[in-house]
Structures are given as structure tokens and as C-alpha cells.
Amino acid sequence: MSGQIVEVNRRNVQVLETGSGHPLLYLHGFADVHSVKENWLPFHERLAGHARVIAPAHPGCAQTDENKDIDTVEDVVFHYLEVLDALKLTQFDLVGSCVGGWIAAELGVRHPEKIRKLILIGAAGLFVQGALIGDVFMNAQPEYGSSYASLREMLFASANQPNALDMFPDGKGELEDEVRRYQMLRFGSRIGFKPPYFYNHSLRNRLHRITIPALVIWGEHDHMVPLSHGETYARSMPQAQSVRVIPKSGHSVHVENPDVTAQVVLDFLAS
Numbered sequence: 001m002s003g004q005i006v007e008v009n010r011r012n013v014q015v016l017e018t019g020s021g022h023p024l025l026y027l028h029g030f031a032d033v034h035s036v037k038e039n040w041l042p043f044h045e046r047l048a049g050h051a052r053v054i055a056p057a058h059p060g061c062a063q064t065d066e067n068k069d070i071d072t073v074e075d076v077v078f079h080y081l082e083v084l085d086a087l088k089l090t091q092f093d094l095v096g097s098c099v100g101g102w103i104a105a106e107l108g109v110r111h112p113e114k115i116r117k118l119i120l121i122g123a124a125g126l127f128v129q130g131a132l133i134g135d136v137f138m139n140a141q142p143e144y145g146s147s148y149a150s151l152r153e154m155l156f157a158s159a160n161q162p163n164a165l166d167m168f169p170d171g172k173g174e175l176e177d178e179v180r181r182y183q184m185l186r187f188g189s190r191i192g193f194k195p196p197y198f199y200n201h202s203l204r205n206r207l208h209r210i211t212i213p214a215l216v217i218w219g220e221h222d223h224m225v226p227l228s229h230g231e232t233y234a235r236s237m238p239q240a241q242s243v244r245v246i247p248k249s250g251h252s253v254h255v256e257n258p259d260v261t262a263q264v265v266l267d268f269l270a271s
Contacts, residue, residue: 002016002017002018003015003016003017004017005063006056006083006086006087007086008079008082008083008086009079009082011059011064011065011067012063012064012065013056013057013059013064013065013083013086014034014056014057014062014063014064015054015055015056015057015083015087016033016034016040016054016055016056017052017053017054017055018040018044018045018048018052018053019047019048019049019050019051019052019053020051020052021050021051021052022051022052022092022093022116022269023051023052023054023089023091023092023093024047024051024052024053024054024092024093024094024095024269025054025055025056025084025089025092025093025094025095026044026047026053026054026055026095026096026097026100027055027056027058027080027094027095027096027097027100027101027103027104028055028057028058028061028097028098028100029096029097029098029099029100029101029121029122029252030098030099030136030155030184030185030188030252031098031155031156031164031167031168031251031252031255032097032098032100032252032254032255033055034055034057034058034061034062034180034184035058035061035062035180035181035183035184036167036168036177036180036181036184037167037177037180038062038176038180040053040055041254041255041258042258042259042262043254043255043258043261043262046258046259046262046263046266047095047262047265047266050266050269050270051093051269054087054089054092056080056083058076058099058100058103058184058187059076059079059187060183060186060187060190061180061183061184061187062180062183066186067079070190070191071190071191072191072200073102073103073106073125073191073200074106075191076103076106076191077103077106077107077110080103080107081107081111084114089114090114091113091114091115091116092114092115092116093115093116093117093118093119093269094107094108094115094117094118094119095119095121095265096119096120096121096123097121097122097123097252097254098121098122098123098124098224098225098251098252099124099187099188099191099192099198100123101120101121101122101123101124101125102123102124102125102198102200102203104118104120104123105118105120105123105125105203105207105210105233106125106200106203108209108210108212108214109203109206109207109209109210110209112209112210112211112212115212116212117212117213117214117215117268117269118210118212118213118214118215118237119214119215119216119217119265119268119269120214120215120216120217120230120233121217121218121253121254121261122217122218122219122222122224122225122230122251122252122253123216123225123229123230123233124192124197124198124199124224124225124229125198125199125200125203125229126199126200126203126204126229126232126233127196127199127200127201127204128226128228128229128232131226131228131229132195132196132197132226133196133197133198133199133224133225133226133229134154134197134223134224134225135195135197136151136154136155136185136188136197136224137185137188137189137193137197139151139153139154140181140185142170146170146171147170148168148169148170149170151168152164152165152168153223154223154224154251155167155168155223155224155250155251155252156250156251156252156255156256157219157220157221157223157248157249157250157256158250161256163252163255163256164252167255168181198225204232204236207233207236207237208236208237208238210237210238210239210240211237211238211239212239213239213240213268214233214234214237214239214240214241215240215241215244215264215265215268216230216233216234216240216241216243216244217230217243217244217246217253217261217264217265218230218243218244218245218246218253219245219246219249219250219251219252219253219256220245220246220247220248220249220250221248221249221250222249222250222251222253223250223251224250224251225251227243227245230243230245231243241268244264246260246261246264249261
């Protein structure tokens with residue numbers, strides 16, 4: 001693993017990089033590198049055996065400077081266009097999870113020529129009637145002063161899974177992990193706080209512009225972003241495969257079942 005701080009428009013952006021091969025840009029979600037953990041997770045390490053994995057931290061997350069000019073997902077897209085210029089990435093595979101999947105889709109509808117293949121994992125971003133995205137902000141408030149069970153239940157298949165308890169323990173966890181969790185919630189509030197959370201109403205009607213091969217992956221028991229969102233993504237992108245549902249997994253499918261999820265991604269990239 002290697003990391004660097006890249007200056008982008010007079011702001012510092014933390015970028016982790018590992019592996020070799022064709023570049024794969026990874027955009028993180030709530031239960032992830034940069035948003036909880038400092039280092040790569042097993043899912044990313046599996047991908048790095050076959051690709052050059054590059055993961056920038058979103059504005060205000062980890063060691064990336066906060067950008068107070070960001071109010072909408074459009075602002076984040078322009079930020080990432082400048083990050084791509086700074087990293088000299090002209091074409092790459094793009095994998096995004098959760099909010100990172102939303103940003104990936106927004107990049108895809110604007111600049112499909114930059115992306116070789118697109119993979120969305122439990123991606124937010126859409127408004128689907130009757131299937132609203134869950135309120136992660138309310139669930140991030142501890143119950144009874146110390147319990148994060150409702151947040152774990154939203155982000156994982158079960159609140160009592162070991163990996164869920166590791167990332168979102170009751171009481172106070174590791175200080176640096178706590179800071180990263182707060183930073184990610186703060187970033188999320190900039191683009192997704194207005195109910196119904198984490199969506200751009202215009203995105204759905206723009207997905208036909210993503211004419212590159214695309215894959216949508218969802219957890220069987222996603223309690224944050226309903227499966228109908230994944231089905232809508234897959235149905236709306238001309239070259240997307242049918243949504244791949246990973247059994248016994250929740251919203252953080254890449255954390256809960258890293259080997260299975262990574263293999264699905266790698267098979268798609270190699271096909």
C-alpha cells in the first residue's frame with residue numbers, strides 16, 4: 001500500500017494506491033476505507049491482485065481537505081474531474097459503493113468516455129417511488145447514549161455481525177475511526193441531507209448516457225438502499241447486466257462478503 005497527498009485546486013486530497021495493472025478508481029461509502037478504516041479492506045486487496053487500485057478520500061474525509069463550496073453532487077463531480085486531471089487518469093475502471101456509487105454514476109453520465117467499465121455497489125443517487133433511501137443521519141445518533149445497533153442494522157445485514165461491530169462499536173471506538181466516521185457523515189450531509197436522502201432526481205433520466213459495460217451489485221438484505229434502486233440502475237444503463245444480488249449480505253456487501261463480491265467484480269472486468 002502507498003499513499004500520497006495530491007494538491008487539487010489549492011486543496012489537499014488523500015489518495016491511497018495499491019496493486020498494478022489497469023487503473024481502477026474506487027469511490028468509498030460509509031462502511032469503508034477513508035470513512036472508517038485507515039487502510040485497505042480485504043475486498044480492495046483482492047482487487048489489487050489484478051488491478052492498480054486508486055482510492056481518493058472524499059472532500060473533508062480522512063486527510064482530504066474540506067471544501068465548503070460543495071453543496072450538491074454536481075460540485076463533487078467537478079472536484080473529481082480535477083482529481084482525475086491531477087492523477088493523469090484518462091481512462092480507468094470505476095467502482096463505487098454507497099454514496100461513492102452515486103458519485104460514480106454521476107461521473108458516468110457526464111464522461112462515459114473516461115470509463116472502461118463501471119461497477120456500482122449498493123449505489124445511492126436515485127429517487128424510486130415507494131422505495132426511499134434510509135435516514136443514515138438519524139440512525140447515526142446513538143440509542144440510549146451508547147448503542148449504534150440501528151446504524152449497524154442499516155449498513156449491514158445484521159447489527160450483530162462481527163465486521164459491523166468492528167466498524168461501528170457501541171460506546172466509543174478508536175478515536176481515529178470515530179473522527180473518520182464523523183467526517184463521512186459531514187460530507188454526506190452536504191449532498192444528501194435533504195429528505196428523501198441521497199438522491200438527484202435528474203440522474204435516472206440521464207443513465208441512458210452510460211453506454212459502457214456496467215455491472216450493478218446489491219446485498220440481499222440492504223436496509224439502506226432498497227434493491228429496486230439496483231434494478232432501476234441496471235435497467236436504465238444500455239449495456240448493464242442484470243443486477244447481481246449477493247446472498248446473506250446487507251448494504252455493505254463488499255465488507256460482509258469481500259471474496260464473493262470481489263470475484264464478481266473481477267470476473268466482470270476480465271470478461
